Amino acid sequence: MEDFFPDALLADLKNLVNKKSGILIKGLKLECLRGRAIDRCMQLSATPEEFISRLSGNQHELGNLVSGLVNQETYFFRDRAQLAAFSSLLKEVAARKGGAGDRYLKVLSAGCAAGEEPYSLNILITESGLFAGWNVNVVGVDISRFSIARAREAVYRENSVRLAQSEAPLKEKYFNRMEGGRLALKPQWKNNVSFRTGNLMDEGTFDGLANLDFIFCRNIFIYMQPQAVKTITAHFRRCISPKGCLFAGCSDLMDEVLTGFRPVRTRGGLYYRMG
Ligand SMILES: C[S@@+](CC[C@H](N)C(=O)[O-])C[C@H]1O[C@@H](n2cnc3c(N)ncnc32)[C@H](O)[C@@H]1O
Known part of the structure; x- marks a missing residue:
């Protein structure tokens, strides 16, 4: 060979x-x-x-x-501690922006694989009850068009939905069970979520994205060299709101190259704030 x-x-x-x-x-x-x-x-x-x-x-x-070179393995509600921090921040954003009459909530899931992350975020946003009547926009981006096609289809194996026993009823709430045991996300949880194929290294991938309240980019930087992380975070800085937050994966920690972002520690988690 x-x-x-x-x-x-x-x-x-x-x-x-x-x-x-x-x-x-x-x-x-x-x-x-x-x-x-x-x-x-x-x-x-x-x-x-x-x-x-x-x-x-x-x-x-x-x-x-x-x-084929990056682990595609992911699942709904991955890293609960980070998602708990996200849910707390949603309250802050709803109060701040709602008070100013700005009823837009914008979220980017960068490297979204087959959609488990953006759909989880959309479920948390919807379930918070804070954004009824708002214009909510969750965008998932991935370099793999096969992953994006799967994300649009939103049909998952049981292993992609790892809920605690006490949360078992949520599976029926969020998914329709298909023949062969696969789980199809119910249409109402797909509302607000859109997808695009794109390379995070390319500026054009971010066209039309501005004033993002949250960027999730988890479990990708771990595969990248520092210079690439710098390039991608420069793109993020251009489209995130001045009060926006960036969530990276726990194995992605690269404080030294995340210029312009300030780390914020939470119980069992970490995110970065602009400024
Ligand atoms: C391990 S998955 C992470 C999924 C999810 N963010 C999570 O944390 O569970 C990494 C994803 O990043 C995507 N990816 C890798 N390099 C990329 C790039 N340069 N631009 C966009 N997506 C990329 C891969 O295709 C893969 O779907």
Whole structure:
């Protein structure tokens, strides 16, 4: 296999993926990259050089490759401590903005995988009862168009909905059970949520997003080099509101590169505030 995709070309491919998506590929992951690239070359009947050239101008090809290198595993209501902090902040935002007659709530879920995170946030917003009659907008972005297609479909395996035993009735409240045991999110919980395919490294991905109250970007920076995190957080700074909050994953902590964001510690969690 090394003969078909030699080390020198693998290094070119790694550098291209890194430059374009921010994802750092090293160690054993390099062999995964080679394996996925070989599979794709076979499907396309392309040489490695042709595949690399195709990748540099085709975001969907890049998204497809990246999604196989990053753990896609996620689930509804992931990291309860952070979500508890989010729910407290919702009260603050409702009072502040509602008092000023600004009834827009805008949330970005960056790297939203198959939609578990943006839908969870929308459920919490709706269940808070604080935003009835508001214009609520939750946007999910991911580089993988397969993930975005799954997010729009909103049908999940049981493992994506890990609720405590005491919360079991919520499963019936939020989902319709389908044949084969899969869970389809009920339409009312999809209201307010929209999706787009996009690379967080590209400024254009953020077109039309402004004054965001919350940005969630969890469990992605861990795969990236600091320079990529800097690029992405610069994009975030341009579209977040001056009082907005950024939630990164617990393994993503990168205080030193999150310029312009101030860490706020909560019980069992952490988020960043602008300013
Ligand atoms: C581990 S999942 C995180 C899902 C969710 N945010 C969570 O915390 O559970 C990482 C997601 O980031 C996406 N991703 C990786 N690099 C990206 C990039 N440069 N732009 C947009 N999405 C990216 C992957 O496709 C994947 O769906």
